[in-house]
Amino acid sequence: xxKTTQPxxxxxxxxxxxxxxxxxxxxxxxxYVYWYRQIHSQGPQYIIHGLKNNETNEMASLIxxxxxxxxxxxxxxxxxxxxxxxxxxxDNNNDMRFGAGTRLTVKP
Amino acid sequence: NAGxxxxxKFRILKIGQSMTLQCTQDMNHNYMYWYRQDPGMGLKLIYxxxxxxxxxxxxxxxxxxxxxxxxxxxxxxxxxxxxSQTSVYFCASQIGGFYGYTFGSGTRLTVV
Numbered sequence: 346x347x348k349t350t351q352p353x354x355x356x357x358x359x360x361x362x363x364x365x366x367x368x369x370x371x372x373x374x375x376x377y378v379y380w381y382r383q384i385h386s387q388g389p390q391y392i393i394h395g396l397k398n399n400e401t402n403e404m405a406s407l408i409x410x411x412x413x414x415x416x417x418x419x420x421x422x423x424x425x426x427x428x429x430x431x432x433x434x435x436d437n438n439n440d441m442r443f444g445a446g447t448r449l450t451v452k453p
Numbered sequence: 454n455a456g457x458x459x460x461x462k463f464r465i466l467k468i469g470q471s472m473t474l475q476c477t478q479d480m481n482h483n484y485m486y487w488y489r490q491d492p493g494m495g496l497k498l499i500y501x502x503x504x505x506x507x508x509x510x511x512x513x514x515x516x517x518x519x520x521x522x523x524x525x526x527x528x529x530x531x532x533x534x535x536x537s538q539t540s541v542y543f544c545a546s547q548i549g550g551f552y553g554y555t556f557g558s559g560t561r562l563t564v565v
Binding site (some may be wrong): 391392396444 | 457484486495501503511512543545547549551553554555556557558561
């Protein structure tokens, strides 16, 4: 059963912020929200994760709604190298299940 | 640190052959995972391990076996290879808790 729902694809202009949404309406209280990305055929790359509070690191920001039923990954200044498939995952027991993700294309 | 190292990078097997995909990590991570990714699809969990001597099945374990005799190594064994096992295989590790996974660069396997 899919725990998250993401758009299939999105476009973003280079230099602009990329906002990737994720719905996880059945998330339980102890499940974290994780984001990974996969560039072409490489191994997935961890980006960020959070439980309740918004989080920021050198790669991105994660905004989680107060009811925790949805979240948004923000890449503040997208570059062509950010073109990838982005996966949103909810997990609490160390066996993450990946869905189809969102294919983000950053255009010049 | 080399991170997570997978070998080989590419392999072609004939139907019915067997092989072992190697995965090793040098980060002293307790948790290790094997995923497969079919073309255009997300990753599916095959097996995982929470420490040396402990393994457990994921979503798609049939046709595979694993062992975890050391913290560093988590080999994946394919017995009697079938065309349905044509895929890209990724190994990952995690220190534990709620930290992110570190993935290897993958093994592209074709069964003909």
